Structure formats: structure tokens, C-alpha cells
Amino acid sequence: MSNHPITLTVNKSPYSLSVAAHHTLLDVLRDDLGLTGTNEGCRMGDCGACTVHLNQLRVPSCLVLAVNADGADVQTIEGLAGETTGEHHPLQEAFINRGALQCGFCTPGMIMSAAAILDEIPERPLSEAAIREALAGNLCRCTGYAKIIEAILEVANG
Amino acid sequence: MGDSWIGKRVPKRDAAAKTTGTIIYGHDLRRPGMLHGKILRSPFPFAKIIRINTERAAAVPGVKAILTGEDVPDTRIGLGRDNPILNRHVVRRVGDEVAAVAATSMDAALEAISLIDVTYEPLPAILDASEALKAEALLIHDTRTSNLHDKRSYVHGDPDAALLEADVVVEDTFLIPYVAPTPMEPSVVIAEFDADGELTVYTTNQAPYLMQYELGQAVEMPPGRIRIKQTAIGGAFGRGLDVYPFEAVAVLLAQATRQPVRIAYDRQEEFLAAPLRQPVKVTIKTGALKDGTLWVRDARALLDIGAYASLGTVIPVVMAQVVGSLYRVPHARYEADLVYTNNPVTGAMRGFGGPQATLFVEAQMDRLAVALGMDPLSFRLQNANRPDETTPQGLKISTCGLKECLEMVGSMRDKHKEPSPPGKRRGIGFAATLNVGGGARMHRSDGSGVIVKVDDFGQVTITTGSTEIGQGTDVVLSQIVAETLGVSISAVRFVNGDTGVAPWDVGAHASRTTFVAGNAALQAAEEARRQILETAAELLKVDTGELVMRDGSVYVRGRPELGLPLDKIMRARHFRKDGQIVQAQGWYDPPNEQVGSDMVGNLSATYSFGAQAIEVEVDTETGQVKVLRVRTANDVGRVINPMLVEGQLEGGIHMGLGYALSETLFVEGGQVQNNSFREYGIFTAFDMPPIEIQNLETHDPLGPFGAKGVGEIGVAPVAPAVLNAIYDAVGIRLNRIPARPEMVLDALETLQSNDRTSR
Ligand code: FES
Numbered sequence: 036m037s038n039h040p041i042t043l044t045v046n047k048s049p050y051s052l053s054v055a056a057h058h059t060l061l062d063v064l065r066d067d068l069g070l071t072g073t074n075e076g077c078r079m080g081d082c083g084a085c086t087v088h089l090n091q092l093r094v095p096s097c098l099v100l101a102v103n104a105d106g107a108d109v110q111t112i113e114g115l116a117g118e119t120t121g122e123h124h125p126l127q128e129a130f131i132n133r134g135a136l137q138c139g140f141c142t143p144g145m146i147m148s149a150a151a152i153l154d155e156i157p158e159r160p161l162s163e164a165a166i167r168e169a170l171a172g173n174l175c176r177c178t179g180y181a182k183i184i185e186a187i188l189e190v191a192n193g
Numbered sequence: 194m195g196d197s198w199i200g201k202r203v204p205k206r207d208a209a210a211k212t213t214g215t216i217i218y219g220h221d222l223r224r225p226g227m228l229h230g231k232i233l234r235s236p237f238p239f240a241k242i243i244r245i246n247t248e249r250a251a252a253v254p255g256v257k258a259i260l261t262g263e264d265v266p267d268t269r270i271g272l273g274r275d276n277p278i279l280n281r282h283v284v285r286r287v288g289d290e291v292a293a294v295a296a297t298s299m300d301a302a303l304e305a306i307s308l309i310d311v312t313y314e315p316l317p318a319i320l321d322a323s324e325a326l327k328a329e330a331l332l333i334h335d336t337r338t339s340n341l342h343d344k345r346s347y348v349h350g351d352p353d354a355a356l357l358e359a360d361v362v363v364e365d366t367f368l369i370p371y372v373a374p375t376p377m378e379p380s381v382v383i384a385e386f387d388a389d390g391e392l393t394v395y396t397t398n399q400a401p402y403l404m405q406y407e408l409g410q411a412v413e414m415p416p417g418r419i420r421i422k423q424t425a426i427g428g429a430f431g432r433g434l435d436v437y438p439f440e441a442v443a444v445l446l447a448q449a450t451r452q453p454v455r456i457a458y459d460r461q462e463e464f465l466a467a468p469l470r471q472p473v474k475v476t477i478k479t480g481a482l483k484d485g486t487l488w489v490r491d492a493r494a495l496l497d498i499g500a501y502a503s504l505g506t507v508i509p510v511v512m513a514q515v516v517g518s519l520y521r522v523p524h525a526r527y528e529a530d531l532v533y534t535n536n537p538v539t540g541a542m543r544g545f546g547g548p549q550a551t552l553f554v555e556a557q558m559d560r561l562a563v564a565l566g567m568d569p570l571s572f573r574l575q576n577a578n579r580p581d582e583t584t585p586q587g588l589k590i591s592t593c594g595l596k597e598c599l600e601m602v603g604s605m606r607d608k609h610k611e612p613s614p615p616g617k618r619r620g621i622g623f624a625a626t627l628n629v630g631g632g633a634r635m636h637r638s639d640g641s642g643v644i645v646k647v648d649d650f651g652q653v654t655i656t657t658g659s660t661e662i663g664q665g666t667d668v669v670l671s672q673i674v675a676e677t678l679g680v681s682i683s684a685v686r687f688v689n690g691d692t693g694v695a696p697w698d699v700g701a702h703a704s705r706t707t708f709v710a711g712n713a714a715l716q717a718a719e720e721a722r723r724q725i726l727e728t729a730a731e732l733l734k735v736d737t738g739e740l741v742m743r744d745g746s747v748y749v750r751g752r753p754e755l756g757l758p759l760d761k762i763m764r765a766r767h768f769r770k771d772g773q774i775v776q777a778q779g780w781y782d783p784p785n786e787q788v789g790s791d792m793v794g795n796l797s798a799t800y801s802f803g804a805q806a807i808e809v810e811v812d813t814e815t816g817q818v819k820v821l822r823v824r825t826a827n828d829v830g831r832v833i834n835p836m837l838v839e840g841q842l843e844g845g846i847h848m849g850l851g852y853a854l855s856e857t858l859f860v861e862g863g864q865v866q867n868n869s870f871r872e873y874g875i876f877t878a879f880d881m882p883p884i885e886i887q888n889l890e891t892h893d894p895l896g897p898f899g900a901k902g903v904g905e906i907g908v909a910p911v912a913p914a915v916l917n918a919i920y921d922a923v924g925i926r927l928n929r930i931p932a933r934p935e936m937v938l939d940a941l942e943t944l945q946s947n948d949r950t951s952r
């Protein structure tokens with residue numbers, strides 16, 4: 036199996052890596068960089084647990100081959116708080132205080148998706164229906180989504 | 194501060210770690226020198242293994258060990274004691290474990306697995322439970338005399354006579370499909386031996402102390418030399434209540450290589466190899482008297498438990514409980530055949546028999562009401578369970594708010610129903626549920642131990658054997674202890690997940706943790722409090738009766754100027770001649786009974802009740818059923834943390850809606866056909882309706898601060914309420930779930946052609 040050199044910026048830090056052709060961005064984040072906050076629920080693009088921002092857009096990192104991410108700017112859940120002044124990003128704060136997580140396995144992906152949705156949909160107040168539609172690629176087996184939606188609405192609309 | 198922690202919306206203690214991605218799940222954990230294990234699984238539902246050749250696999254660089262059935266103990270694991278670790282002579286299901294590899298990388302392990310050559314001789318597979326019972330059927334386990342794993346029967350009153358006495362009887366046969374717990378984190382285990390030969394297993398199993406014993410039996414090791422450590426667990430829902438071959442395989446690979454070995458499923462393997470909920474075929478009759486008295490239930494169930502029994506062996510207990518005790522019913526019978534087939538392996542899933550049984554019981558309550566010419570809600574109210582009543586089955590119901598819950602959800606009909614848009618019809622359906630709320634004695638002990646330590650700095654540490662699977666044991670126990678000791682929640686640390694350190698607990702099942710571990714925590718905290726007050730009384734030269742614990746200090750009642758902070762008291766107690774520390778233990782085993790083969794007895798120390806009203810909109814063109822809203826009212830005793838209780842209900846209802854309308858595994862030729870989330874059909878945020886929650890707070894005399902269990906109560910009534918709502922909307926009675934559009938359309942067409950012929 037051949038390896039390829041790539042460069043990545045992850046959470047503002049630059050990396051030069053040698054990656055196997057069949058390894059995904061998710062593999063690289065978790066196994067090569069030890070950033071295990073991004074979770075693997077399916078490896079098939081179905082669950083959203085692996086959502087990260089790739090060049091400012093949300094993607095399931097399990098569907099991105101690492102070689103295709105060469106040169107990209109990647110943000111993961113570990114880097115999200117760094118975007119803000121507080122200890123936590125407002126979405127993280129809202130998820131904590133509203134009980135928007137149980138097992139928490141979907142949570143990093145949910146929050147990364149939610150952060151992107153806040154940019155993708157400029158209308159305010161952001162409607163519940165719009166969030167539900169935009170979040171349909173992120174599965175949660177625990178919460179029934181109710182508190183996740185509440186948390187996102189709180190951050191979007193204050 | 195200073196006010197009560199009970200009833201507060203306190204965030205989970207691990208919420209920050211979970212939202213920042215810093216928590217370590219089973220899939221995140223790596224150990225130094227760790228190898229990657231992979232299992233070769235059978236492609237056939239039933240076949241003889243003629244030969245296994247591992248030569249090509251052994252040549253793959255990085256391969257450290259290969260095991261086949263010949264290399265492992267010939268033990269049988271799982272609750273049914275029927276599951277070999279690696280099969281030697283025969284495979285009994287698609288996915289059965291045949292061989293295993295440990296290698297230095299996942300890529301190498303996968304390559305090696307693909308190079309193991311197995312010669313099979315396929316046998317005629319038994320893929321239907323009734324076929325399995327025929328005399329000519331091959332034996333799936335040749336040590337047994339038939340494919341009938343067990344026959345269970347429950348009866349009270351005289352159902353045969355009662356069916357004759359009843360003025361109205363309805364009869365239906367329901368078919369309930371396979372569904373999967375499928376938590377977001379797939380199964381994973383890491384096994385590691387230390388230099389002294391002690392085994393540590395890192396796991397997401399939900400019953401670590403049972404696992405310790407069961408694994409010991411499986412790999413022929415003294416359980417005392419095994420330490421189970423739980424990582425953070427990305428959901429469980431019953432999947433992790435038994436020990437399955439992959440866990441024993443990891444241990445044996447670690448033993449063979451003397452290196453830590455990790456086995457981690459991906460989603461496809463999870464759908465293929467992790468236990469599913471048993472499919473059931475049930476024929477049930479329910480009868481009532483003209484005056485609306487529910488009179489009799491009589492159900493015969495055929496459960497396909499697959500190739501290995503696992504928790505299927507005890508599932509009839511919970512199903513019988515719904516048949517025998519949901520609503521007052523003077524005569525009831527429940528008979529179940531548990532049958533081995535070459536279908537997928539089954540086990541436990543949230544609700545554990547409750548969702549299946551509540552489906553057919555509550556669908557029939559509706560049909561019976563219509564046959565009686567009664568309103569379905571009034572019929573339920575008339576027959577609802579009451580407080581302080583022992584059911585004929587022996588369930589000692591103490592607190593019971595079922596009637597009030599039904600009334601609360603019933604008012605959904607009073608609100609003006611919007612007219613249905615063209616081509617669509619709307620309807621409302623009801624269902625109720627009874628669930629164990631005070632533990633459930635499925636094993637000889639239903640106990641839980643907690644240690645509460647208060648250190649020299651006034652920091653409190655809870656060490657518990659209870660399992661955290663997302664439900665919130667961490668914060669609930671913290672609230673109970675903080676309340677008892679009058680300290681802030683931030684002064685309480687929560688430690689669990691290590692059988693080597695924490696006292697025993699039977700596991701996270703049966704909605705038991707708040708009730709059982711909560712009582713143990715309360716007991717330990719009260720003992721710690723007694724010790725602290727004893728020292729404080731000495732220091733303040735007053736009677737302990739005059740002292741109160743509040744804001745991290747001990748005060749003399751009515752004299753707020755006379756007080757001592759906790760850390761001062763602790764140091765005064767500790768650093769002196771004959772000094773003492775505070776380390777108190779609590780052990781609680783609820784006053785409930787392990788039911789015998791007759792399935793009679795008080796399984797739980799108390800019971801939780803709930804009712805749901807669901808409004809649906811049926812598209813008569815496409816057959817699509819859309820859920821417009823759900824209202825749920827529940828008696829779960831005193832609510833310790835409303836945010837968590839709501840979370841359990843919302844999550845349970847989500848799972849119930851999937852069960853009712855979309856989730857199912859298509860199994861053909863013993864093979865799961867739709868082994869991905871995309872094809873399986875979990876409800877998304879877009880599919881979910883708004884949920885309105887009303888809690889009826891009773892105060893249970895045995896519950897910690899009056900609480901009862903809540904974990905499973907949301908799920909069971911959903912599917913029958915949806916079926917009843919579909920009837921209310923379009924007049925069709927479905928006897929199968931999930932109610933996918935094709936099925937609804939078929940039933941609508943049948944209804945229309947019947948209408949035409951009857952005209
Ligand atoms: S792991 Fe990438 S979408 Fe599921």
C-alpha cells in the first residue's frame with residue numbers, strides 16, 4: 036500500500052504527514068493526530084458523527100480521502116472553542132446547559148454541524164424547521180433531538 | 194446556593210468533556226503495544242466447517258496470532274450458555290465466529306482475515322421459527338433434543354372460562370420484526386494482561402460485574418484475576434448486557450500474544466453481529482364485559498431467538514408482566530415458545546419485551562373499546578391500575594398515577610384539531626405503559642454499592658459500581674449526595690467504571706440505576722453526614738440534633754454565626770490522636786423478588802406508569818404516515834432532574850417512533866440485508882415531531898427522595914399509540930410494524946375494496 040505526503044492545517048496548526056491512499060481524513064485525525072473528539076459512527080456518510088469543517092464547510096470526514104484533503108484547512112471539535120473568547124463556544128455552552136447530550140457520541144458532530152448551519156442560513160430568527168432540515172444528516176440515538184434543537188435555537192436567536 | 198439540588202436541571206457531570214471532544218470512548222482508547230484484532234465470520238446461516246487453512250494469513254507481515262476453534266477453550270458463553278467462542282465444527286448463523294487474527298495494524302488484520310481459507314458444507318438452514326419446531330428439522334444445537342430453547346407460561350384466573358363469559362372478544366395475530374439497539378458507538382473491547390498475569394478488559398459493556406464472572410467462565414480464568422474497566426460509553430440500549438464471543442476472543446488473542454488486543458466493530462459488523470431485538474409472532478385474544486370491564490387476555494407468542502439465546506431466555510418475564518398486569522385484568526395467560534433458528538443473534542434492547550407486549554396489548558385495548566361501542570380513552574380509564582393494589586400476578590403496585598396520566602394526555606383531543614389538508618387524514622391514538630420502576634430482580638442480586646469519601650479539603654468523591662451509558666447516573670448520584678451533605682455539586686466528584694475499585698452493581702438495565710444506585714448513594718451520604726456531624730458537634734460543643742449542613746459548612750440551627758466549613762471539620766477529625774477519616778459505604782438491594790418459572794412475583798420494588806397520545810397525518814395517496822405531535826404524561830415518582838427525565842422520555846419516544854414507522858432489519862436467508870443507517874431508518878431531526886411532556890410527580894415511599902425509574906418508560910406505548918392513531922385517521926387496523934407506506938397503502942386498498950363489496 037503506497038503512502039503519500041500531504042500537508043494539512045488542523046485547528047490552526049500545520050502538519051506534514053504521510054498517509055495511505057485509502058485512509059480517510061477521519062482516520063488521519065483520529066489515528067495520526069490523536070484528535071479523537073471526531074467520532075466514527077458508520078464510515079459511510081450516514082450518521083454525521085465525524086463532521087468537521089473542511090475549508091469552512093461541514094463535511095463527513097469519513098467520506099474525504101486524506102490525499103484529497105491535501106493543503107486543506109480543517110477545524111475539528113477540539114478547535115472550536117479557540118474561535119471564541121470564552122472557555123467554550125456558545126454552542127458547547129448551550130448543549131451543556133440544556134442537556135442536549137446523553138451518551139455524547141453524536142455531540143461533536145452535532146456541534147460542528149450546528150456551527151456551520153449558523154453560517155449557512157443567514158435568516159434570523161432562525162426557524163426550528165430550518166434547523167431540523169439542515170441537521171437531518173446527523174443522527175442521534177439517545178436524545179430524540181429535542182434539546183439539541185433548543186440549544187441551537189438559543190444560540191442562533193438569543 | 195443553599196437550596197435543594199433535587200428537582201434541578203443540573204447538567205451531566207461529563208457534559209463539558211463530551212461537548213469538547215475530550216472524553217475517551219472505547220473506540221478512542223489506545224494502549225501501548227496494542228494489536229488490532231479481527232474476527233472471520235461465517236457467510237452461511239448453517240454449515241459444517243470441513244477445514245480451515247490459515248497458512249496464507251500467517252504469512253501477512255504484522256500478523257501476531259491466529260486463532261481457530263481448536264485453539265480456544267471449548268466453553269459456551271452468554272446467558273443461554275450456548276454460544277461457542279470460535280466455532281469448531283459447525284456455524285449456526287451468518288456472522289458466526291470462525292477464526293480471529295491479531296496484527297500490528299488494522300490493515301494487516303483485515304488482509305489476514307481475507308486470506309483464511311475455510312471450506313464449508315452448507316446445511317439446509319432453518320429460517321423460520323415454526324419450521325424449527327417441526328420433527329424433521331435439523332437440530333441447531335446437537336446437544337439438545339429439539340430446537341425449542343424453552344417454553345414459558347404464565348396464568349392467573351381461568352382464561353378459558355373467562356373467554357366464554359366475556360361479552361366481546363377480539364383476536365389478532367401480530368408480527369413484530371427485528372430491530373437493532375444500534376447505539377452510535379459500535380461495539381468495542383480491549384483486553385490486556387499485566388506482568389503478573391492479571392487481565393484488564395476495557396469495555397462498553399453495561400454490566401461489568403456480570404461480565405467479570407462470565408468472561409472468567411468463558412476463558413477459564415478465575416474471575417478474581419479479571420478487572421473490568423468501562424470507558425465512556427457511546428450508547429448501549431441493552432446491547433452490552435451479556436458477554437458475546439468477540440469479548441472472549443480479544444482476551445484469548447491478548448493471551449496468545451502477550452500484548453493488548455483491541456476488537457472494534459464498524460457499523461456493518463454491528464448490524465451483522467451485535468444482538469438484535471427478537472422478532473415475535475403473537476396471537477392474542479382480549480375479552481371484556483358489556484359494562485366495559487376488561488375481563489381476560491390470552492396470548493401465545495412465538496419468539497425467534499436466533500442461533501443463541503442470550504437474554505432472550507428471560508424476555509418472556511417482561512412480556513408476561515404487560516399481559517398480566519397492564520390495566521386490571523382478572524384472567525390472563527401468556528405462553529411463549531422460544532425457538533432456535535439460523536437467524537441473527539438476539540439479546541436485550543431498551544424496554545426488554547415491553548415494547549413488543551405493549552404493542553399487541555394496547556392495540557387490542559383500542560379494538561376492544563370499539564367493539565364495545567366505548568370511547569378508547571374511557572375504556573382505559575375504567576380499567577386503569579390503581580395505587581396500593583397487588584395485581585393477580587403479584588406485582589405490588591404502591592404509587593400509581595396511571596389514571597391521571599391518561600387524563601392528562603386525553604385532553605389532547607379537546608384542543609381544536611385542525612382540519613386535515615386534502616388527500617390527508619388526521620387521527621389521535623392512545624396507549625399506556627407499566628414498567629419496572631424499582632429495579633428488577635433478573636439475577637439473584639439486584640444490588641448496588643456506593644462509597645462516599647469526604648477528604649481533608651471538603652471534596653466529596655462518589656465511587657459507584659453503577660454504569661453510565663448516557664442516562665445521567667453521574668449527575669443524579671451527585672445531586673443526591675450534594676443534597677444530603679449540603680455541598681455544591683462542584684464539590685462532588687463522580688467515579689465509576691472499574692470493578693477493581695468500585696463496589697458491585699448488577700448493571701444498567703431495567704431502568705434501575707436512579708432507584709437502586711440512588712438509594713445506595715443516599716445511604717452512604719447519610720452515613721458520611723452522621724460522621725461529619727459527630728465531629729462538628731464535638732467542635733461546636735452542641736448536640737448533633739442542633740446542626741444543619743448547608744453551603745459546604747455545618748451550622749448550629751438558628752445561629753448562623755456559629756458554623757464551621759467542611760474542610761476544617763474534616764482536618765480536625767483526621768489530624769489528631771486517634772484521628773478518623775470519612776469514608777462511608779452504602780449497599781442497597783431492593784425488596785423485590787426473582788420470579789420463578791411461573792413468572793409470578795413482585796419483580797420490582799415499585800412500578801412506573803405512563804400514557805401517550807399521538808397525532809398522525811396519513812397521506813392516502815402515498816401511504817406516508819407523518820407524526821404531528823406526541824404528548825406524554827408519566828408517573829416516575831419524584832423527578833430528581835427534569836432535564837434528564839425529559840431526555841429519557843424524548844429519546845425513548847424517538848426510538849418508539851422508529852419502531853412504529855421506519856426501523857426494521859430485513860433478514861433474508863439468515864442475512865441482514867440492510868446493514869447501514871441509511872437503509873435501517875432511524876428517525877432524523879427532520880422526522881421528529883414536537884413532544885409535550887407532563888410529569889405527574891408521585892412520591893414513592895421507597896425511592897431515593899421519592900424517585901422511580903424512567904429509562905424505558907418512553908418507548909413502549911409509542912408504537913401502539915401510532916397504530917391506534919392510524920385507525921382513528923383512516924380506519925385501518927395494522928397488525929405489523931413498522932407501518933411503512935407500502936403496508937399502509939395495501940391496507941387502505943383492502944379497506945376500499947371491502948367497502949365496495951359490502952355496498
Ligand atoms: S462516520 Fe462519517 S458519517 Fe458516520
Ligand code: FES
Nearest residue numbers: 137139141175177
Ligand atoms: S447523545 Fe448519544 S447518540 Fe446523541
